[in-house]
Amino acid sequence: MAITDQQMQAARAQAQKIKSHVPQATGASYNPDTGLVCIRLSNGIVIGLPAAQTQGLETADEDALSSINISPSGYGIHFPGLDVDLYLPALMEGIFGTKAWMAERGRKGGQATTKAKKAAARENGKLGGRPRKAVEAEEPARPGKRKAA
Structure with missing residues (x-):
């Protein structure tokens, strides 16, 4: 099924709306001393993501965590050595994995x-x-x- 011009315009408008409210990643690095993946945002803020508490990163070694790519949109963070992709807006909401993965670790909603x-x-x-x-x-x-x- 092909995407219509109207659907494409609507998708672009939605992307623009998101970009105006959510900062994009401009860089990322892993700090082995703290165990944090540090993500630099377009608004100047740096957030520290605990690798040990993030789905797909929890058992990764330092080499795999040190190689990080930022998606062209700035909303995706990719670890090529692990084949793990993280979505920045979800990370900023405190969602470090799927619902099932987080529930296993005691981060259940409704509490x-x-x-x-x-x-x-x-x-x-x-x-x-x-x-x-x-x-x-x-x-x-x-x-x-x-x-x-």
Whole structure:
């Protein structure tokens, strides 16, 4: 299936929008003393990425970590010796691997505690908690309680 001119223009517009909000990588190096991959950004900031906590880099040796390429867009970081590609915007959001990989290391989502989340949990608890599946079909719905779809 061929891409239309309209789709190409939309993709270019989206890329421009991203470029205006997210800095690009201008350089990268590995520091064996700290274990950090240091990424220089177009806005002058340098971020340190812990290799030992990043999917694909966690067991790599110093030589493999020392060879780093930046993609032409500035959003990709490639380690040719490892055949590992990292996406800079995701790294800046603290996403150092796939969801499954991060979950194995205890970085699971949904663990934030806020006043709003606590209040919602209390309100839901007042409704009697989760209904039992076998009982739910037999009992009429209680006021204020929704049935699962």
